[in-house]
Amino acid sequence: MTKQRNLETLFNPRSVAMIGASAAPRKWGFLIMLNILKAGYRGKFFPVNPKETSILGFPCYPDVASLPEPVDLAIITTPAHSVSVLIDECGRAKIPNIVLVTADFSETGAEGAKLEKEIATKAKGYGINLVGPNTMGIFSAGTNLHALMPMIMPLHGGVSMFSQSGNVGVQMLDYGQQENVGFEKFVSSGNEAVLTIEDYLAFFADDPKTNVILGYIEGVDENSSLIKVAKRVTRKKPVLVMKGGRTATGGKAAASHSGALAGSTAIFRAAFRQAGVIEVSNSQELIDCAKAFSYYPLPKGKRIGIITRGGGWGVLAADACEENGLTVPQLSSELIEKMDKLLPKYWNRKNPIDLVATIAHDPLPECLEMLVKWEEVDAILALGAGFRAYSFQYAEGIEGPQELHDSIRFMKELMTQSLKNPNDTLVKIVELVKETGKPIISVSIGSDYAHKKYSEQYGVVSYPTPERAVRVLRHMAEYSRYLQQEC
Amino acid sequence: MTKQRNLETLFNPRSVAMIGASAAPRKWGFLIMLNILKAGYRGKFFPVNPKETSILGFPCYPDVASLPEPVDLAIITTPAHSVSVLIDECGRAKIPNIVLVTADFSETGAEGAKLEKEIATKAKGYGINLVGPNTMGIFSAGTNLHALMPMIMPLHGGVSMFSQSGNVGVQMLDYGQQENVGFEKFVSSGNEAVLTIEDYLAFFADDPKTNVILGYIEGVDENSSLIKVAKRVTRKKPVLVMKGGRTATGGKAAASHSGALAGSTAIFRAAFRQAGVIEVSNSQELIDCAKAFSYYPLPKGKRIGIITRGGGWGVLAADACEENGLTVPQLSSELIEKMDKLLPKYWNRKNPIDLVATIAHDPLPECLEMLVKWEEVDAILALGAGFRAYSFQYAEGIEGPQELHDSIRFMKELMTQSLKNPNDTLVKIVELVKETGKPIISVSIGSDYAHKKYSEQYGVVSYPTPERAVRVLRHMAEYSRYLQQEC
Numbered sequence: 001m002t003k004q005r006n007l008e009t010l011f012n013p014r015s016v017a018m019i020g021a022s023a024a025p026r027k028w029g030f031l032i033m034l035n036i037l038k039a040g041y042r043g044k045f046f047p048v049n050p051k052e053t054s055i056l057g058f059p060c061y062p063d064v065a066s067l068p069e070p071v072d073l074a075i076i077t078t079p080a081h082s083v084s085v086l087i088d089e090c091g092r093a094k095i096p097n098i099v100l101v102t103a104d105f106s107e108t109g110a111e112g113a114k115l116e117k118e119i120a121t122k123a124k125g126y127g128i129n130l131v132g133p134n135t136m137g138i139f140s141a142g143t144n145l146h147a148l149m150p151m152i153m154p155l156h157g158g159v160s161m162f163s164q165s166g167n168v169g170v171q172m173l174d175y176g177q178q179e180n181v182g183f184e185k186f187v188s189s190g191n192e193a194v195l196t197i198e199d200y201l202a203f204f205a206d207d208p209k210t211n212v213i214l215g216y217i218e219g220v221d222e223n224s225s226l227i228k229v230a231k232r233v234t235r236k237k238p239v240l241v242m243k244g245g246r247t248a249t250g251g252k253a254a255a256s257h258s259g260a261l262a263g264s265t266a267i268f269r270a271a272f273r274q275a276g277v278i279e280v281s282n283s284q285e286l287i288d289c290a291k292a293f294s295y296y297p298l299p300k301g302k303r304i305g306i307i308t309r310g311g312g313w314g315v316l317a318a319d320a321c322e323e324n325g326l327t328v329p330q331l332s333s334e335l336i337e338k339m340d341k342l343l344p345k346y347w348n349r350k351n352p353i354d355l356v357a358t359i360a361h362d363p364l365p366e367c368l369e370m371l372v373k374w375e376e377v378d379a380i381l382a383l384g385a386g387f388r389a390y391s392f393q394y395a396e397g398i399e400g401p402q403e404l405h406d407s408i409r410f411m412k413e414l415m416t417q418s419l420k421n422p423n424d425t426l427v428k429i430v431e432l433v434k435e436t437g438k439p440i441i442s443v444s445i446g447s448d449y450a451h452k453k454y455s456e457q458y459g460v461v462s463y464p465t466p467e468r469a470v471r472v473l474r475h476m477a478e479y480s481r482y483l484q485q486e487c
Numbered sequence: 488m489t490k491q492r493n494l495e496t497l498f499n500p501r502s503v504a505m506i507g508a509s510a511a512p513r514k515w516g517f518l519i520m521l522n523i524l525k526a527g528y529r530g531k532f533f534p535v536n537p538k539e540t541s542i543l544g545f546p547c548y549p550d551v552a553s554l555p556e557p558v559d560l561a562i563i564t565t566p567a568h569s570v571s572v573l574i575d576e577c578g579r580a581k582i583p584n585i586v587l588v589t590a591d592f593s594e595t596g597a598e599g600a601k602l603e604k605e606i607a608t609k610a611k612g613y614g615i616n617l618v619g620p621n622t623m624g625i626f627s628a629g630t631n632l633h634a635l636m637p638m639i640m641p642l643h644g645g646v647s648m649f650s651q652s653g654n655v656g657v658q659m660l661d662y663g664q665q666e667n668v669g670f671e672k673f674v675s676s677g678n679e680a681v682l683t684i685e686d687y688l689a690f691f692a693d694d695p696k697t698n699v700i701l702g703y704i705e706g707v708d709e710n711s712s713l714i715k716v717a718k719r720v721t722r723k724k725p726v727l728v729m730k731g732g733r734t735a736t737g738g739k740a741a742a743s744h745s746g747a748l749a750g751s752t753a754i755f756r757a758a759f760r761q762a763g764v765i766e767v768s769n770s771q772e773l774i775d776c777a778k779a780f781s782y783y784p785l786p787k788g789k790r791i792g793i794i795t796r797g798g799g800w801g802v803l804a805a806d807a808c809e810e811n812g813l814t815v816p817q818l819s820s821e822l823i824e825k826m827d828k829l830l831p832k833y834w835n836r837k838n839p840i841d842l843v844a845t846i847a848h849d850p851l852p853e854c855l856e857m858l859v860k861w862e863e864v865d866a867i868l869a870l871g872a873g874f875r876a877y878s879f880q881y882a883e884g885i886e887g888p889q890e891l892h893d894s895i896r897f898m899k900e901l902m903t904q905s906l907k908n909p910n911d912t913l914v915k916i917v918e919l920v921k922e923t924g925k926p927i928i929s930v931s932i933g934s935d936y937a938h939k940k941y942s943e944q945y946g947v948v949s950y951p952t953p954e955r956a957v958r959v960l961r962h963m964a965e966y967s968r969y970l971q972q973e974c
Binding site: 025030034037038054055056057058104108151163164165166167168169171174175178216218242244245246247248249250252253254281282283284308309310311312313314315316318319320321322323327328346350352354401402403404407408410411445464465466467468 | 512517521524525541542543544545591595638650651652653654655656658661662665703705729731732733734735736737739740741768769770771795796797798799800801802803805806807808809810814815833837839841888889890891894895897898932951952953954955
């Protein structure tokens with residue numbers, strides 16, 4: 001409990017001291033400070049640097065002892081050899097949290113490892129929660145704390161992430177922005193001299209603002225309680241993990257860039273599965289899953305209803321379902337009878353339901369409602385549920401007779417009208433998800449990145465291809481089944 | 488030879504007659520005509536409709552016999568029962584090509600199948616190249632012919648595609664626009680009553696404007712020469728195929744929406760492999776591959792050099808390489824010695840080369856050049872080669888002292904300057920690909936869709952994640968090995 005209270009002040013400190021704050025624009029002590037200020041951190045901020053009286057308009061303090069009031073967090077960017085003394089200063093000033101950005105510790109060899117051990121022992125002695133060393137920093141939406149090396153502005157949302165690579169972590173924050181996935185807290189765990197990924201995982205589990213937990217893991221030491229902690233956490237919240245160093249080739253690369261030993265992949269994989277951890281196979285899948293898990297409820301099972309605006313797209317979705325262990329149940333005669341009233345006589349009467357090419361009345365919203373309310377399906381794939389805004393392409397003038405121009409203008413209006421339609425459909429999807437508790441995932445390709453807009457503007461989870469949507473549904477269904485098993 | 492000359496006038500006709508042209512905006516006879524005119528088709532266009540005197544400003548002809556001059560292509564959208572007579576009229580008028588959009592043939596049952604057989608026999612008797620029935624149409628960049636049902640404007644480029652689903656085909660044209668993949672020719676093969684996918688494949692093989700061939704296949708009949716034709720074609724050009732109906736679930740869906748029987752996946756897969764056809768596993772991979780195969784030369788082998796701006800991203804790339812059968816060779820001591828002069832003393836001296844976080848001088852372009860010119864690698868993955876334009880995020884004003892504002896402005900300028908850097912790097916990548924004949928694939932995540940801009944503006948093949956890039960390299964390396972084997 002104490003530890004978790006401390007991590008709250010780590011991520012959302014009322015005040016921050018920046019030890020190594022700098023006025024030199026190419027130093028991390030300048031860039032991290034600028035990121036913090038630029039993002040609009042909501043607490044008090046104290047630069048510490050004996051050589052300056054003021055940086056960026058903030059009065060500068062010569063050392064920790066001179067700080068005007070107790071602070072919750074110290075960020076350190078000064079060289080490795082200076083750190084040990086600074087830990088003592090922070091300990092004496094009763095600073096409960098440190099983010100140690102400085103590198104050149106265990107990742108560089110025996111000498112660095114010795115130094116790291118020394119500062120770890122000291123920090124533990126003082127009861128300091130120390131992140132790093134060799135961390136890219138932390139982020140927290142609550143206080144707008146962007147204590148990060150790269151100049152990155154993650155979207156805010158319910159996803160929290162720990163990462164054993166700062167680089168991979170910030171790529172995911174950035175990718176999240178592209179795919180409309182917002183973050184609550186992020187930590188680059190660095191060399192984990194004091195705080196380990198188990199600590200972050202346990203903290204995120206109890207954090208009321210975190211709905212989904214992401215992790216990038218390269219390795220843990222043999223006494224790690226990661227799996228034990230994970231087993232408890234996955235009962236509360238989904239934990240999605242990407243494992244780096246899965247292969248001999250990747251393992252060699254991992255060993256060279258951090259202190260972590262890449263563990264045996266087979267052992268990790270089995271342990272993850274037993275603990276209910278969702279292992280994704282690549283970075284795109286991680287963000288795709290983060291989106292669906294944070295926007296939508298879980299399906300109760302693995303039975304998928306598919307509705308499509310064209311046959312082939314449905315075929316590919318059905319293939320992907322079977323390849324991912326999902327089922328595509330045949331429609332009941334009762335449901336077919338109901339849909340007969342909505343659809344032209346030659347409709348296929350099968351799941352996937354093929355709406356065929358139609359220009360006039362759009363039967364999709366009504367069919368979708370019937371399908372999602374059918375008790376034999378747990379989740380829906382709606383292929384082409386939104387409609388692409390083609391109209392803009394008709395705006396440009398071309399040569400031709402007046403009637404052609406009139407028709408182009410007419411089509412443009414028709415298309416613009418039909419834009420109301422996707423909006424209605426998208427609003428309807430969100431209502432149906434709420435009403436039925438079943439996820440309805442949309443698939444929309446388009447050069448205007450429709451799938452992103454759908455989530456941004458309507459809260460509809462959408463991907464550009466059916467295969468990506470199915471992969472996500474697989475993970476949701478598997479996690480749901482895990483939760484339904486006896487504890 | 489005769490057949491291939493005829494397909495040239497199918498895709499690039501000097502003149503088109505539209506049988507079933509309509510003035511009613513919600514009819515395909517109107518929409519396809521509008522698409523053709525709007526796209527700016529470069530030949531002569533004659534609407535045929537006995538009830539109208541003029542449509543969209545074009546004088547209308549009552550029937551085929553009344554056309555003022557011989558035409559190369561007739562597009563038919565009139566109901567199924569009217570088609571048989573029209574084939575005779577086209578045959579008598581010596582029209583060599585027909586695109587039969589009309590549905591309600593073999594895909595709807597025995598009666599439709601009988602009608603389809605009748606028109607096929609007639610068309611063959613007249614020597615007519617007939618596309619369809621039940622086709623979404625054709626596209627050709629050469630004459631700007633957009634004889635398509637959906638209002639879609641594909642980018643122009645060197646990729647040609649045949650598709651046994653019109654729906655999947657047009658989704659790929661649309662997705663290509665999103666990923667900067669341009670098309671040369673496209674055909675939705677429909678029920679293949681006369682022309683089959685073998686015919687299109689053979690034609691694309693000899694088409695000098697086509698560099699890469701894509702195919703979506705659900706099934707072929709047992710006498711098909713597809714594999715025999717493919718074996719010849721893959722010696723000349725890469726053929727990338729996506730198979731729909733790979734599973735029992737998908738197969739059932741496929742059988743319901745077209746006349747094609749879904750063949751055994753295992754047999755298809757083995758035959759594809761033996762014929763040098765590249766089978767991709769999903770639609771994203773199809774377009775990802777289309778991009779690299781059309782932009783870049785093939786690697787000579789499967790040895791990958793990786794250069795990265797951060798460790799973890801390199802680990803994931805190395806993992807993906809091993810999982811995809813690619814190798815990541817250890818650097819030679821000679822190369823390490825050369826790079827020692829460029830990189831800080833603590834650099835990792837391994838492949839992946841980790842450039843570590845650096846704000847000052849960017850060693851990437853020089854390291855990249857050394858790496859690609861090393862004879863032990865066949866292709867390069869450059870992770871973070873371009874630099875994301877963060878600066879815009881710094882343009883917004885926030886509250887704070889004047890010095891903070893000055894610094895933000897300063898950083899904005901610094902970042903804008905650094906934008907020259909990615910451009911230089913991207914220009915350099917294209918030069919190095921040309922000079923060495925080795926593909927250099929970039930990976931760039933960013934909410935501004937950097938990976939698309941890189942190909943649009945510089946011709947650099949770029950993906951948002953390392954895993955997607957590696958998947959493409961795997962297919963390139965495998966195809967390259969296939970070509971190196973004895974014929």
